[in-house]
Amino acid sequence: MPELPEVQGLVDFLAGRVVGRVVTDVELGSIAVLKTFDPPPDSLVGRPVDGAARHGKFIDLDVDGTHLVFHLARAGWLRFSEKLPTTPVRPGKSPIALRVRLDDESGFDLTEAGTKKGLAAYVVTDPQDVPAIASLGPDPLAADFTREVFGEILAGRRTQIKGLLRNQGTIAGVGNAYSDEILHAAKLSPFAIADKLTPDQVDTLYAVLREILQAAVEHSAGKPAAELKDAKRKGMAVHGRTGEPCPVCGDTVHEVSFADSALQYCPTCQTGGKPLADRRMSRLLK
Numbered sequence: 001m002p003e004l005p006e007v008q009g010l011v012d013f014l015a016g017r018v019v020g021r022v023v024t025d026v027e028l029g030s031i032a033v034l035k036t037f038d039p040p041p042d043s044l045v046g047r048p049v050d051g052a053a054r055h056g057k058f059i060d061l062d063v064d065g066t067h068l069v070f071h072l073a074r075a076g077w078l079r080f081s082e083k084l085p086t087t088p089v090r091p092g093k094s095p096i097a098l099r100v101r102l103d104d105e106s107g108f109d110l111t112e113a114g115t116k117k118g119l120a121a122y123v124v125t126d127p128q129d130v131p132a133i134a135s136l137g138p139d140p141l142a143a144d145f146t147r148e149v150f151g152e153i154l155a156g157r158r159t160q161i162k163g164l165l166r167n168q169g170t171i172a173g174v175g176n177a178y179s180d181e182i183l184h185a186a187k188l189s190p191f192a193i194a195d196k197l198t199p200d201q202v203d204t205l206y207a208v209l210r211e212i213l214q215a216a217v218e219h220s221a222g223k224p225a226a227e228l229k230d231a232k233r234k235g236m237a238v239h240g241r242t243g244e245p246c247p248v249c250g251d252t253v254h255e256v257s258f259a260d261s262a263l264q265y266c267p268t269c270q271t272g273g274k275p276l277a278d279r280r281m282s283r284l285l286k
């Protein structure tokens with residue numbers, strides 16, 4: 001799933017290509033992807049794209065005061081084309097869920113692979129009309145996201161730090177991959193309790209949270225949409241690297257698997273050398 005840095009990369013990419021163009025058509029390949037009905041998607045047609053913005057992991061295109069907002073979820077992606085095929089999208093016949101055509105024959109498709117559909121699009125007069133945007137926590141790269149703000153978020157929270165970092169209502173834009181990376185760099189167990197961290201640990205966590213996201217944003221900058229996924233994967237130290245050596249200490253990267261996701265961590269760096277319990281991992285190491 002694209003997280004803050006990749007979504008920012010997509011926003012910057014779109015800003016350079018679609019802002020200033022006029023929407024000539026919006027085609028739906030999947031009715032289910034559109035979560036709103038008023039204003040209708042046709043209301044975007046004939047109007048210019050004035051801006052592209054990010055809210056957490058949401059992308060927001062301002063089309064002459066009406067907003068096309070979308071969230072790529074786990075298997076969604078954006079595919080830009082300088083010259084879109086002229087044949088209309090056939091509903092249900094391709095991974096294309098939504099296509100936006102622009103007045104220079106370019107445009108983009110929102111695609112989704114797999115059967116678990118999470119891709120969501122909204123046409124709204126105000127991005128805050130999207131409930132999941134209205135409930136977002138602060139953006140961790142915003143200038144006013146200070147050490148004090150972060151400390152207040154953690155104070156009194158008797159929850160595991162991994163879950164807290166991923167909670168969009170607490171901090172906007174961090175998901176499973178970057179929370180693994182941030183906790184690895186901060187040398188914290190994913191299961192550490194937020195409220196129990198020492199002031200020094202909070203200092204470190206705050207610093208690496210901003211550093212890792214900022215570095216990934218810079219790494220994403222200027223890359224075409226098609227390359228962002230690979231760029232993300234290559235930049236990971238532990239996430240998605242079960243069984244590989246930790247780049248910091250050489251220990252084997254471990255994982256804890258859940259019903260529909262897994263987290264990765266380094267025991268030497270993060271849990272005092274003690275592996276966390278996981279059935280799948282113990283099978284793997286036998």
Ligand SMILES: [Zn+2]
Pocket residue numbers: 246247248249250251266267268269270
């Ligand atoms: Zn390590």
